[in-house]
Amino acid sequence: MEELDKKYQDNGFKVPEHYFEDFDHKVLERLREMQEKPKPGLRVWKKQAWLVAASMALISAIAYIAYQTAPVTNQEQLSFDNLDPEELIAYENEIELSEDEFEDIIPAYTIDSLYNAEILPVSYEFNEQDLQDIEEEYSALDEEIEI
């Protein structure tokens, strides 16, 4: 301290007149206001909660309107009903589902229409002639094998 002349010790800053006389009053006034007001944390939380709720409601409303009014895209038009039967069979083979699982995924009417359309009717009722033809065919085959 001794290094510098004490003449510098007046810091030279100006202060408004009567500033220190009013100081206590200003501080006490602010303290009273703080005590009267609800806790700011709670108020902020409430305000934020309202903002969040309002934002969510607005987003939901916009999403609903957009969903209702949006044009149907090609991707949305795809369904099992519109698939080619071959694609369906390929899909079935590929995904390796059990029959029950497959039926759960693909509506029953789709399966019916698929099989009715593509699989030829097969009869298990053989007449006499049919049996004879089969016997002859197998006999000829047996002879060839023996030779």
Add this chain to the structure above:
Amino acid sequence: MQINQPISDQELFKRFVDEGKPENLFRIIMDRFKQKVYWQVRRILLLHDDADEVSQIVFIKLWQNAESFKFNSALSSFIFRIAYNESITYLKHKNRFRSFDELLDSDGHYSKSITQGSEMDGNEIALKLQNALLKLPEKQRLVFNYRYYDDLPYKEISDITGTSEGALKANYHHAVEKIKLFLELN
């Protein structure tokens, strides 16, 4: 509640806390410390409006945190530490203060306010010293202010700033040397 006889700062503050923080005792505490707090803050922040705002905050914080004072140190150290912390926080909020090693007045904002504005009373010597102080790194300026203007011992400055006494002495020494050089050259 009347205080008829001299009472120490510690006793006064203990009564203030024990009696549920009555307003009249808080007025007495403010009377004892408001000018010291204001000038400490003013010398850090330089501008009156900033110092006024922060000084009020210091006493509001003192009222709010009165129960946390442990009576192990001087009440003045407790209050000046609040003043120091609030001043630094205020500076950070104003975004003019990034680190202790950085000059506070790097953009010349305060030099202009002091030399061209209404912050100084026209005392040329004081203005010269303030301009010299603005050239110092922040920590040197703080230590110089506490030692030169407030006559605080290093121990108390250490309590306020959280810096070791050795570092404070070194900072003060550098500050004095730089100020002397500045005053000789100007």
